[in-house]
Amino acid sequence: MDAYRDLETHFKKLNTLGDALSVLHWDASVMMPVGGSLARSDQLATLRGISHELLTDPKVGDLIGTAENADLDPWQAANLHEIRRSYLRASAVPQKLVEALSQATSACEHSWRTAKQDADFARVQPLLQKVLDLTLEEGGILGETLDMSLYDALIDTYEPGASASAIGQIFEDYAAFLPSFLDDVLEKQKRAGEKPIPEGPFAIDKQEALARHLAETVGFDFSAGRMDVSAHPFSTGYAGDRRITVSYNPDDPILALMAALHETGHSLYEQNLPTEWSGQPVGQARGMAIHESQSLLIEMQACRTPEFVSFLAPLFREAFGEQDAFRDENLLRLYHWVEPGFIRVMADEVTYPAHVILRFRLEQALLSGDLPLADLPYAWNEGMQGLLGITPPNDRLGCLQDIHWYAGSFGYFPTYTLGAMTAAQLFAAATEAEPDILPGLAKGDFSILRDWLKRNVHGLASSVSSDEIVAHATGRRLEPKAFESHLKQRYLPK
Amino acid sequence: MDAYRDLETHFKKLNTLGDALSVLHWDASVMMPVGGSLARSDQLATLRGISHELLTDPKVGDLIGTAENADLDPWQAANLHEIRRSYLRASAVPQKLVEALSQATSACEHSWRTAKQDADFARVQPLLQKVLDLTLEEGGILGETLDMSLYDALIDTYEPGASASAIGQIFEDYAAFLPSFLDDVLEKQKRAGEKPIPEGPFAIDKQEALARHLAETVGFDFSAGRMDVSAHPFSTGYAGDRRITVSYNPDDPILALMAALHETGHSLYEQNLPTEWSGQPVGQARGMAIHESQSLLIEMQACRTPEFVSFLAPLFREAFGEQDAFRDENLLRLYHWVEPGFIRVMADEVTYPAHVILRFRLEQALLSGDLPLADLPYAWNEGMQGLLGITPPNDRLGCLQDIHWYAGSFGYFPTYTLGAMTAAQLFAAATEAEPDILPGLAKGDFSILRDWLKRNVHGLASSVSSDEIVAHATGRRLEPKAFESHLKQRYLPK
Known part of the structure; x- marks a missing residue:
């Protein structure tokens, strides 16, 4: 002892x-x-x-x-x-390799920033090759140590217990589901008329006040946290001091306020971890997939329901004045708008998995050597065409858009979509177990949902695996079915 | 090598x-x-x-x-x-003693906060006794190691090279100078009429904008620093990132803006340290007396000259509107106002040394055992009566006002007045060597003063002793004379 x-x-x-x-x-x-x-x-x-x-x-x-x-x-x-x-x-991992990786990723990330601006993949390619080579070395060592494949060992960095084969099954199911579903959604959306466009500008201080109000509504505790501004939204902190950042755009409050709710979902998870274990590894949040499920459960599942939007729309009108785009039904349409695009972080929930599936496929091909780095831009654009029917006009809108690989994070991308699918499955189970959750959201009351999450997810911290969390909370392993049902119900209701 | x-x-x-x-x-x-x-x-x-x-x-x-x-x-x-x-x-110092001191000061400081509010010295006395006992132990060990007296070893923590005997001479000179000088100043001040009272409120955002403008005027580099708000003003940071905080009062912009200039003086010193030595002990600021001399040289010496106040007063009127208190001559009178009071941090430059001399005498008596802790409140009040002719009505306004002893800082207080005297001697030498300094201040131009300080103080960092800095820059050891001359010239000009 x-x-x-x-x-x-x-x-x-x-x-x-x-x-x-x-x-x-x-x-x-x-x-x-x-x-x-x-x-x-x-x-x-x-x-x-x-x-x-x-x-x-x-x-x-x-x-x-x-x-x-x-x-x-x-x-x-x-x-x-x-x-x-x-x-x-x-x-x-030998100290020398750790240092070499740190130097290589730092140089690559630095070069990526300007290469991205100039849409010039060739410039950063040699530095990315170095990062890839060292990542292969690291992944090989980790795989041997943990008795798993190289790629699984990299995934394990972010989501312990996940495997490429299990993820592949889930993703390919969705890749098969997507094309005809997307066509139907887009056709239905078109029939319903033009996209409502909010007319700005929207004062930043009013956006910020509303973001804070929404975070408090969800349950964020400002005596144990802060909300600030940064170039890209993120959440971080430690027990008793959780910090959210939001990025505001004076022309468009739509994105910033959902981003604030997304980060609130992350922080709520952290704020509800068991304090008696806060300094120990078991007291930390489970992997990135569960973490992302908590942000998406708040942002995508709970806060885009008609119930919550009926609570949210009057707050928009109060903050920014009456306008057509902020009528209940139009704000709901805005928050349900589907539109295939080049950029992952701007994607709606229907097309988002396609961005992740593309990266999942490509990073495996890069790591296995099947895809030489020089061919990445071509393979990226071809993949986008196959999955979403669009081709990026340049690499800034293609394979240069995300920092992850350039910063050495291979195996991270799948967690986004695992998170989205986990969120759907958890929210379905929660609303089934607690029929008062949805009527609560219509009044801005998150308490029943919060209690359910605390009991079934937050309070467990890392005491069990992600698979066990999902299985205990929903009665089933993670499947794409709940996510697909959620999308059908939201976008193509009978 | x-x-x-x-x-x-x-x-x-x-x-x-x-x-x-x-x-x-x-x-x-x-x-x-x-x-x-x-x-x-x-x-x-x-x-x-x-x-x-x-x-x-x-x-x-x-x-x-x-x-x-x-x-x-x-x-x-x-x-x-x-x-x-x-x-x-x-x-x-043995690790066990370091930990015991850390615990004792932390407990004492915690108890001091409420004891101060309630003006109840007896409550914190046993905890302060513990701190004092451990400090005696630490000081004894340090004195033996450094071959100096116990109190000198404690002073050496904050101002290497200073000694109680040298400080004592300087302070007793001032204690002898003060009584009749203060009487004359107060009498002259009374004859000149009532104290001008600014009529508020003064919007915090305007105070803050002015504070930033003044810091920039002095030479603070905002690309390598920040200015924020905290309960008590302070400055901190590291090479390339110096941070000032200010505390604003909506009823009175007078204190906050000088406090901002005071902290700017500290930060200017740090920003001008030689970057090639920034990570090494020799590249750090010399002791606390030189540090305080740099804040006071800016705040008390440069920024309360008639020249600078003639630059400052129009900025006050621009920010807060015309009013009697902000006429050039009235703002100058405000910034030269002398008034014996109970609180050190509120004191003017004439009476401030009396507060420090009191603490210097008392901490020696406490450390030598001549003064039992139980008698501290009485000795404090008696000392105030002797030095400034006033007696605090309670210990909140007396021996409980400052955190230093309760946080274990014995030997720190003298550096404040050493700093004030050093500031006067340096500023006299600077303005004598560079006659354009004062006309520059009238236009808000600090460049000549800044260059002189960088050459004679800032750029030397800790490469020589405090005594050597003063001797090289002014041609003399530190004496009370320059400070007393400065006061006579400012408060009782012929």
């Missing part, structure tokens, strides 16, 4: 360093003047280096060996499991 | 951790929601603990021993001197 307690102390310290890192990251995106960036990089690298040393300290391995014979309760055992996983992953 | 280079690498890392700590501190005072405070304390304690381990690593002692035989240039030699000083101080 002593060994287990020592591990808890050690990982509490690691977690505390992670908390400090999250504040430094937030500050760099939200507060820091440009002059601070070089020294800030040093601060982040130094803290990361110290964390890595602490995590890979050989004494941790010894303690784990001893602790495995201790008499642990289920949460302690799950905590030890998470500790073991972190230690194995971190100590498997 | 290798040993010296290794030390540079090691202390660069320590400095980087210090930079990260400054961001976490700033955030805690300016941004953090109340829910974050417990975990934030853990973050700060963890980073401080890691820093302490790095600083006291026995290999540092070995490297210093080897490096002392290396062929170093003057800055490297000064850097090694500072490294040695930090190492000696940190490794002398």
Whole structure:
């Protein structure tokens, strides 16, 4: 038991360093003047280096060996499991490779920023090749350590327990479902008339006030969090201090307010994690798919229901004045608008999975060597044509749009759509179990939904696997069916 | 030379951790929601603990021993001197005592907050006794290590090289000068009529815009810094990212704007430190007395001259509208107003040293055992009566007003008045050497003053001692004479 307690102390310290890192990251995106960036990089690298040393300290391995014979309760055992996983992953990869990857991704990410602006993939290609080569090396080592395929080992970084084969089945089901469904949705949408266009400008301070009000409505606790402005919305923080950022556009409040609700979904999950385990690995949010499911459950499932939009539309009119686009039925149409486009982050929920499926297919081909990097732009555009029937006119709108690969994140993309599908399955189960959820949303009352989520998802933290969370909460493994049913019901109701 | 280079690498890392700590501190005072405070304390304690381990690593002692035989240039030699000083101080004090002090000061500071509100010294007395006992232990060890008296070793924490005997001489000179001078000033002030009272309210956003404009006028670089709001003004940050905070009062813009200029003085010093040494001990600001001299040189010396006030008054009228208090001559009278009061931080420059002299006398008596803690309130009030002729009606306005002792900072107070006297001596030398400084201030042009400060103070960082900085810049050791001449010239001109 002593060994287990020592591990808890050690990982509490690691977690505390992670908390400090999250504040430094937030500050760099939200507060820091440009002059601070070089020294800030040093601060982040130094803290990361110290964390890595602490995590890979050989004494941790010894303690784990001893602790495995201790008499642990289920949460302690799950905590030890998470500790073991972190230690194995971190100590498997040689320090030299960690540093080489850090340098390569930093250089590649830097070059990507201007290459993207200039739509010039060739410029960043050699740097991306370096990142890819090193990622293959890392993935190979991790795969051997964890006894899984290279790609599964990379996915495991973001979503422990997920596998390419299981994801592939789910995604191909959706890829088969999409084409005719999309045609039908677009045809029906066309018949219903033009897209309502909000007429701006919309004062930023009013958008911000409404965003804060909505976050509070969902349940965000401002005594244990903040909401600020940054170039791209994100959420971060630590126990007791969760931070959301939003990016406002004076011409369009539609995106910003849903983005605020999306980040609120993430933060609500974090705010509801069990405080008694907040410093331990088992007390952290489960992988990225579950995390994304919580943001999408709020943003896409709950907050685009006719019930919630009937609560939201009057708030729009109050904040920005009466206009046609903010009539209940028009705001609902706006929030249900489907339109195939080039950019993933702008996509509606129907076409979004196509963007992810494309990346899922391509990153596997890149990692297996089937797709040489030089052919990526072509393969990307061909894939877009196949999935959504559109071809990007340049690589800025194509394979240069997302930072992930250029920052070394291979295996991340699938979690977005796993999250969307998990959200649909969870929300269906929640509203079936608690018939008062939907009438509550019409009054801006999220309490029943929140309680259900806390009981079935948030409060479990990492004590069980993602699969188990979904299975316990919904009675079934994750399937594409619930998501497809949700889309049919929302976009093509009988 | 290798040993010296290794030390540079090691202390660069320590400095980087210090930079990260400054961001976490700033955030805690300016941004953090109340829910974050417990975990934030853990973050700060963890980073401080890691820093302490790095600083006291026995290999540092070995490297210093080897490096002392290396062929170093003057800055490297000064850097090694500072490294040695930090190492000696940190490794002398046993870890157990460091932790005991940290716990005792944290408990005492916590209790002080409510004891101050309730003006109840007795409540916090036992906790302060504990802090005092541990400080005596620490001071004894440091004094032995550094071969100086206990109190000098404590002063050395904040102002290396200063001694109680030298400070005592300077302070007693001023204590003798003050009574009749103060009488004359007050009498002259009374004859000139009532104090002009600004009529508010004064919009915070206008105060803030003016504060930013003034900071820029002095030379603060907003691409390498920020200005925000906190309960008490302070300045912090790291190379490339200096942060000032100001506290605004809607009824009175007078204090806030000078406080902004005060903090700008601190930050200007930091922004002008030599960047090539920014990660090393020698590249840091010299002790607290020189730091305070730079804030007071800007706030008290430069920005309360008739020249600068003639630049400032029109800005007040532009921001807040015409009113009697903002006529040039009335704003000058406001910024030269002298009034003995109970509270140090509200004091004018004439009476401020009396507050510090009182604390200097009392902390020596407390540390020597001559003054039992139970008698502190009485001794305080008696001292105030002797120095300024007023007696605090309660301990909130007396010995409970300042956090320093309750937070374990004995030996800090003298630096305030050393700073004020240094500021006067430096400003006299600067304006004598550069006759265009004062006419420049009348136009809001600080460039000549800034250049002089950069050449004579800022650019030297910690490469020489405080005494040497003053002697080189002014041709004399620090004396009370320049300060007294300044006061006579400002308050009792012939």
